[in-house]
Amino acid sequence: xxxxxxxxxxxxxxxxxxxxxxxxxxxxxxxxxLYSGKFYGVIGGNGSGKSTLLELLMGTLLPLNGTIxxxxxLLANYSKKELATKLSLVPQHFSMDxxxxxxxxxxxxxxxxxxxxxxxxxxxxEIVTQAMVTMDILDLQNRPVTALSGGELQRVVxxxxxxQESEVLILDEATSNLDIQHTIAIMQVMRKRxxxxxxxxxxxxxxxxxxxxxxxxxxxxxxxxxxxxDTVDNIFTSDLLQTVFSVEAVVDNNTMTKHPQIQFKxx
Amino acid sequence: xxxSKHLFFIGVLFIILxxxxxxxxxxxxxxxxxxxxxxxxxxxxxxxxxxGINPTFPFVVMEVRLPRILTAALVGGGxxxxxxxxxxxxxxxxxDPYTLGISSGAAFGAxxxxxxxxxxxxxxxxxxxxxxxxxGAIATxxxxxxxxxxDTSLSSNTLILSGVIIAAILxxxxxxxxxxxxxxxxxxxxxxxxxxxxxxxxxxxxxxxIIFPGLLxxxxxxxxxxxxxxxERTANxxxxxxxxxxxxxxxCASLIxxxxxxxxxxIGFIGLIVPHLLRMVLGPDNRILLPAxxxxxxxxxxxxDTITRAWLPSEIPIGVLTSxxxxxxxxxxxxKKQMALHS
Numbered sequence: 001x002x003x004x005x006x007x008x009x010x011x012x013x014x015x016x017x018x019x020x021x022x023x024x025x026x027x028x029x030x031x032x033x034l035y036s037g038k039f040y041g042v043i044g045g046n047g048s049g050k051s052t053l054l055e056l057l058m059g060t061l062l063p064l065n066g067t068i069x070x071x072x073x074l075l076a077n078y079s080k081k082e083l084a085t086k087l088s089l090v091p092q093h094f095s096m097d098x099x100x101x102x103x104x105x106x107x108x109x110x111x112x113x114x115x116x117x118x119x120x121x122x123x124x125x126e127i128v129t130q131a132m133v134t135m136d137i138l139d140l141q142n143r144p145v146t147a148l149s150g151g152e153l154q155r156v157v158x159x160x161x162x163x164q165e166s167e168v169l170i171l172d173e174a175t176s177n178l179d180i181q182h183t184i185a186i187m188q189v190m191r192k193r194x195x196x197x198x199x200x201x202x203x204x205x206x207x208x209x210x211x212x213x214x215x216x217x218x219x220x221x222x223x224x225x226x227x228x229x230d231t232v233d234n235i236f237t238s239d240l241l242q243t244v245f246s247v248e249a250v251v252d253n254n255t256m257t258k259h260p261q262i263q264f265k266x267x
Numbered sequence: 268x269x270x271s272k273h274l275f276f277i278g279v280l281f282i283i284l285x286x287x288x289x290x291x292x293x294x295x296x297x298x299x300x301x302x303x304x305x306x307x308x309x310x311x312x313x314x315x316x317x318x319g320i321n322p323t324f325p326f327v328v329m330e331v332r333l334p335r336i337l338t339a340a341l342v343g344g345g346x347x348x349x350x351x352x353x354x355x356x357x358x359x360x361x362x363d364p365y366t367l368g369i370s371s372g373a374a375f376g377a378x379x380x381x382x383x384x385x386x387x388x389x390x391x392x393x394x395x396x397x398x399x400x401x402x403g404a405i406a407t408x409x410x411x412x413x414x415x416x417x418d419t420s421l422s423s424n425t426l427i428l429s430g431v432i433i434a435a436i437l438x439x440x441x442x443x444x445x446x447x448x449x450x451x452x453x454x455x456x457x458x459x460x461x462x463x464x465x466x467x468x469x470x471x472x473x474x475x476x477i478i479f480p481g482l483l484x485x486x487x488x489x490x491x492x493x494x495x496x497x498x499e500r501t502a503n504x505x506x507x508x509x510x511x512x513x514x515x516x517x518x519c520a521s522l523i524x525x526x527x528x529x530x531x532x533x534i535g536f537i538g539l540i541v542p543h544l545l546r547m548v549l550g551p552d553n554r555i556l557l558p559a560x561x562x563x564x565x566x567x568x569x570x571x572d573t574i575t576r577a578w579l580p581s582e583i584p585i586g587v588l589t590s591x592x593x594x595x596x597x598x599x600x601x602x603k604k605q606m607a608l609h610s
Contacts, residue, residue, distance in 0.1 A: 060503050084506030091501055097358050098496050098551035111494050112506040160497075164505070 009036040010072070011168060011200060012057060017066035019052055026052045027224045030066070036167065037198040039191060041211035041232070044221030045245060050204040051092065053221065054170050057202065058089050084112035088164040090174040092204075094157050099144035102156050106131055106141075109163030128163050134189055135159040136182070150177045158186065171203035175210070187214045212236050212260040220244055236260040273555045276548070280562035287566050287573075288340060292332050294577035299324055338466040338474060339572040339585075340565035342527040343537055345478040347564025348557055349520040349527075350538020352485050355492045355553055356513050356520075360600060361427050363538030364524040365593075368411055368434035369404050370535065373521075373528035374458040375437045376403020381448045381455070397473060401525035407433055408521050461532035461586025463572050470530045477526040482561055484519050488512055489553040496551065534586045536593020537564055543600060 010033060017030040027049045034040060042050050055061040056068060059075045068075040070086065078086075088109070096105075109131070110124045120128075132138045135155040140148065145156060154177045161169055169190070175183045191214050193199040205211040211218055211232070218235045220228040222244050228235060241249045247264055254261035293299040299307075303320050307328045310317040317325070350363035364370045376399040380392065414429040438459075445455040485492075495502045495509050502509045527534070541564045542556065549555050571589060575582050 055500075058504055060500055079506075080503065080508050081506035084504060087504065089501065089504040091498070094498065094501070096496065097360065098355075098546070100493075100496065100551055104493075104552070105497070108494055108497060108505065111490070116490065 010034075011036050011070060013067075013069045013072075014056075015067050017056070017063050017068065019049075019056060019061065019064050021052075025224060027056075030226055032219070032226060032229070034200070034202065036200045037194065038200055038216045039194045039214060040200075040202045041215035041218040042202065042204040042221065043206075043208060043211055043218055043244075044227075048221040049224050050221055051172055053219075054089075054172050054202065054204055058087055058170055059083055060089075081112055084164065084166075086166055087168045087170060088161040088166040090154075090158050090161045090169070090171045092172040092174075092176075094153060096145050096153075099146045101141065102132070102137060102143050102145055102148070103128065103141040105145055105156055106159045106163050109160040112164065127165065128159075131159040131162040134162060136185065151179060151182060154178055155182065155186070168200045168202065171201065171205075173204050173206055176206060183210065190214070208236065208241075208262050212262065213257065232260055236262060273549060277555070277558055277562065280559060280566065284340065284562050284566050284569075287569055288336055291336050291569055291573040291577075292328055294573055295327075295332065297324070297327055299328065304328060334468050334471050335463045335466040335572075335576075336569060337471045338530055339463045340569045341471065341474040341478050342463075342531045342534065343541075343568025344561040344565035345474065345481070345523045345527045346534065346537040346568070347541035347560040348478075348482055348485060349523045350564075351542035351553070351557055351560045352492070352516050352520040353538070354542055356495065356516055357426060358496065358498070359426060360543065360604065361539070361597070363536065363542075364520070364527075365533070365535035365538065366427050366430050366597070368407050368430040368432075368437065369521055369524045370528050370533045371434040371437040371441075372407025372410075373400040373404040373525040374533050375440050375444075376400045376406070376525075377529050378441050378444045378455055378458050379403070382444060385448065393469060393473065397477075397526055397529040400529040401522055404521040404525040404528075405518070407437065408517060456584075458528075458532045459586070460584035461534040461589075462584050463531055463576075464582070466530065474526050474530055478523055481519050481523045482557070485516060485557055486554070488516060489557055492516070492553040493551075532584075532586055534568070535590045536597060537568055537589060539600070540593055540596050541567055543596075 012032065012034040014030050014032040017032075018028040019026050030053070042053060044050050052061065056063055057075075059068075059078065062076065070078065075083075106128050107120060107124070110120060110128065114120055114124060129138070132141055135158050137152065137155050137159055140152060140156070145153060148156065154174065158174060175186060178186065187210065190199075190201055194201055194216075203211075203215070205215075215232055217229065217231055219226055220235060220240065227244055228240065236251050238249055238251055241247055241251075241262065249262050249264045252261045252263065253259075289301050289304050292304045293301055303317075303324060306317045306320060307325050310325070311329065346364060349369075353362040353364065353367060354360055377396045380390070380395045380399050383390065383395070411426070411429045411433050414433065415425045417425075441455060441459060448455065491502075491507045491509075491512050494505050494507045495512070497505070499509045499513075542560050545556060545559045545563050549559055568585075568589070571592075572585050575585055575588055
């Protein structure tokens with residue numbers, strides 16, 4: 001019973017996957033299954049292949065070898081438009097040269113839902129407003145995006161991805177530009193969506209304590225391979241942090257939140 | 268978002284364009300009042316000869332001035348749309364057919380036709396010139412992009428520098444053709460400096476055949492162009508096939524540039540100034556910006572051509588005039604952009 005439920009929730013299945021940029025191998029021998037309704041963290045050092053893995057999941061890069069399926073259909077067999085209603089992305093870097101208003105950018109998230117020559121419907125506008133409320137940018141809606149700070153811009157991009165109403169949200173270090181207040185607020189909103197609406201999040205995260213606090217499971221990438229994939233309680237151990245990140249650390253169980261809490265040895 | 272304010276602005280531009288066409292038709296050595304111009308145009312539809320008007324006026328309007336005026340308006344509109352498309356695709360406010368070297372490529376291609384005639388190969392010019400201009404434009408596009416491709420983000424400066432380098436080589440090439448074709452120097456100068464002198468209804472027809480479908484094609488993809496402002500990667504995740512649309516629109520904009528150059532020579536900066544000014548008024552939404560650019564470009568180039576034709580004591584080449592206005596404007600945008608980068 002439990003196992004059939006599990007296959008029903010299967011989203012991504014990666015088998016024998018490898019990828020290389022020209023002659024530089026980045027990922028190899030990746031076998032992975034990701035299920036719906038979970039918050040996955042992807043952790044690993046710089047250059048361990050986190051962003052590449054996320055791009056492969058988005059279908060914006062094609063694997064060199066192996067296969068990726070989404071809901072049992074090859075990812076490459078989905079049309080771009082169809083995929084846009086299922087997966088959305090918050091990229092690591094975002095810049096904008098044209099002075100679109102914040103509202104227009106968030107509305108662009110509705111692009112896959114609005115027919116080519118149609119105007120946005122009332123329903124679309126409501127979703128856009130809701131996404132701006134969630135990201136705390138409603139008061140910025142008429143500002144040109146070229147006049148925003150890095151953190152504000154990042155929240156605009158997140159709101160755009162939320163307005164897309166996909167099944168899966170892929171975050172590539174989406175909170176790295178944000179202050180602690182907004183980081184926690186946004187992670188809480190995301191967590192709530194996962195728990196209450198069965199939303200799926202796959203997020204590359206640099207801040208290990210943040211990953212430990214909000215994720216259900218973490219994938220650890222090392223040298224282009226999956227070093228470990230497990231629940232956060234099992235992932236965050238002194239041994240793993242030593243092997244993967246080459247740092248000395250103590251992991252406590254935080255009495256306040258019941259999440260693993262990592263303390264690094266700085267000196 | 269498209270509001271009634273935007274549509275009103277488009278309507279105003281359209282009325283200004285019509286008024287410019289009619290008053291420009293009346294200007295020149297023979298002064299013809301706008302009323303008389305309208306009467307002459309009306310008589311073309313009704314087939315009756317207008318009464319009380321100097322009998323030479325209909326000939327002046329229909330056979331001398333109107334073809335030139337309409338060609339100038341079409342070319343101005345086409346170059347402005349091509350500029351707006353290049354800017355939107357390359358995410359680069361400095362891109363335009365001239366700064367990317369595409370205009371020079373088209374002019375080089377067109378002047379190659381003269382080499383062919385030296386070798387005794389005669390192809391009808393109404394066919395050979397646009398085709399060679401297009402081949403020259405596409406070859407230049409490919410050359411500029413492969414030169415700039417070492418910089419994967421295709422930054423403004425790399426792309427413009429590549430355009431300038433390729434354009435310099437092409438100008439030397441045109442100069443060489445000029446040396447080979449010494450008795451036909453006048454034609455080469457025409458390619459280099461741009462002019463609307465002696466345009467015919469045939470030119471109006473060939474430019475219309477390319478520019479109007481080109482405009483419709485770019486309008487079809489206007490919303491995708493907006494999404495592509497988010498960057499190619501994000502646009503792909505929103506269901507826009509950006510690499511395909513990018514290629515098709517680059518070819519479309521090059522085709523519009525090529526047909527414009529093949530009837531008027533190199534006319535710089537229209538594609539830079541018009542989208543830039545209109546974006547300041549209307550915002551960056553391409554669904555409004557592209558039609559506004561067509562009308563605005565038509566008004567600006569027709570206005571400039573009318574100044575050299577009817578106001579100045581002797582006619583200076585239109586390309587020289589637009590570069591005199593556009594060059595400093597380019598400096599201004601470049602400087603503003605650099606300051607924004609470093610602030």
